[in-house]
Amino acid sequence: MFKKVIFLVVFLFLFSNVFAGVTGKIAGKVVDSETNQPLPGVNVVIKGTTLGAATDIDGNYIILNVPAGNYQLQATMIGYTAVTIENVRVSIDITTRVDFSLSTEVLEAGETVTIVAERPMIQKDEVSTRHFVSSEEIALLPIDSFQEIARRQAGVVGNHFRGGRSGEVLVLVDGIPVKDPAGTYSGNLGGFTVDVPEYGIQELEVSLGGFGAEYGNVQSGILNLALKEGKQKYAGRLRMSSTDFRSDEINTRLLRDIYEFNLSGPEPLTTHLLPKLGINLPGSLSFSLSGDINDKRSGYYPNEQSLSQSYQGKITYNITPTHKLVFGGILSNTEWNDFYFPASKYGPGPDYQENEYKYVTNDTLYHYIYVEDPSKYREQQGLLNQSPGVFDGDEYSLIKTYYVGGMLDYLWGRQQNSDLAYILWTHTLSPRTFYEVRLNTFYTNYHYATRDVEDRDGDGDTDEDLVWDINKPGPHPIYRERESNYWWVRGDDPGYRDQKSWTHSIKADIVSQVTNNHLLKGGLEFLLHQTKAENISWTLNLAAVRKDIWDQDSYDFAAYIQDKLEFAGIIALIGMRFDLFNPNGLSDYIYFPGDYNYPYTRVGEDDIPIFLDPQKAKTKYQFSPRLGISHPITDRDVLHFTYGHYFQRPDGYYLYRNNKIQSLTKVGNYIGNPDLNPEKTVAYEVGVEHQFTNDIKATITGYYKDVTNLMNWQKVVGRSIQNIELNVFTNADYGNIKGLEFTFTKRAGRFWGATMNYTYSIAKGRASNYLTGYGSFT
16 A cells, blocks of 8 residues: 555645657757858747747757757848758757847848758767767668667667677657556567667667667667647658569569558648537647558568568647647567478478378378368367278278378468557647647557367367467367477477567656856656566476466656756857666565575465565666766867666566566576566767768767676575476676777768778677577586
């Protein structure tokens, strides 16, 4: 009861405060073109939006909370010619500087001076290594996934960012961390289980170090996605691609169709229909809708079909110039099969080598015939055809015949579903201060099982899952048989998994440009996680299965404050973050054995072991300082340095997997440890950028990371439970990583553009993941 009261107090406190994430800032100075004196009182507005500012007595202006994208910026003042600067690019957490020089020259009424801006090659307020990819650049790349774009950046090798493990990455969508709290079950990059349509992305930021204090639960890399918002005009895009040329002259086994679309603009109901009925809502509404369908009908090998669908929507309601409400969401679903070589020999049709198999045991001949639809032969399975009988000239006491499908049909069918919904409220308190509140709910389900392709229960449903629990009504799996202990001849893929996770979060932030040189941010964050896992595996038969079944909640809390100092010769980002993680969640305490060598001697009425020395899992916390400095040496050279401490909570897989120590076999029992410590990283980075020409620059960056509390497992012999081996997850690993990154960039111009990079890295430790360190710690 006490913890529930604490949660309520924290929840209400969060609502009274405020988190940012995917916006930037425009700042500059307006002067008289003849005298070069500053002009106060000039109106600088972003055309097509309600954003803008007036210059102060020194001619300076600042526009905060600008969504990432390209804009037209206009400066107007009575007695001066209006000037419009086009192609002003705003990026996430970056200050875009745009200066104006206004003339008193008189033009025709309504005419303005138009200038096309060119994005600077060197961003002087970048204090760390960050790569930005715009929607226009994404559309030009022959890549289907934003994650693939990230993997092509300097410092990234596969799913490893600067030598870190694949789980050390955080993906944010419109400033919201999207992470499966038990993502190790599905093996996704950083627990990110959502497919985001590429046409819905306005900008992708890839950050490899020097993370600001507002970012937590991450050690190696951040992928920050700013999703598109609708504008004043309707716009759309549709792209279809296929490898199926439907031609006898072009033959390929890989058949894939891809459909992508985006539609955006003013929301039609409130813009057109309601005004005709005399109903006028205050403000304006716009929408953006994107989709991505990837249908892989066949691969280079049999049984490689997949269907991936993702849809993203966003409604933006500008209620007044100072009040904004955003509703957004993503729905994604992926289904796929796998090819497994030992299952590729026996089956019907041209995709298999053999369409029948036979063997003899105790003078009984077992004859397997492989057919397209074994469910049609359900009543004939295992019938005693002849007793005694003759087959191929040989006589047997018994002959039994079974009709079996292709062995690839008995592999797991996999499915991943993810749903994200969020609300963003923005309130501008003054031209230099605003706050934001984000509410988010995220659901993900990873599932695999073997289908009842033979209709063993006779209900006519061959798409249903086989039931692993033999105490429940079937259909049930059967033991997998092999030829020469390798080729599958009959039976089902041994295993079942259904993992569901929910995350509900609230993030809040307040941002204030207290002076022209100081941008302050402060915020709070609370995330409540819930995971239900049913993970079953067996080796020989269903009488001896390993059960990993649990249902547990946990929560994270964080607070931070930071100051961005911007002066002519130096830019600094100074911050402090507090992270707290409670593995017990809001429910009762979770316990673990004080000594895994003697975990228990008896079980309760519910068949759950009663620990001999039960210990409570403890709450973990850390204060993390962050520092980043950028020093523009010249107009073409910038030096930067970062230092920071980073904290990442353990994945639910390591915390809770079979933590009650049930359904044990002699070996191979992995046991979660609810009292694990978070992994920690201390990182340093130094880099220099040099601009050779207006379109060419080069970057050299060096880094060092000291990583502790990495995950591994310790083999323990349970003396009180008949010497059964337990593989208990523990903070056993340490690593240090150092490297150099070289990047050469030629800005895309009239004919071409290019980016080349090279990464040299040395990562030292006992293991690159939690499994490969076995044997060093027992």
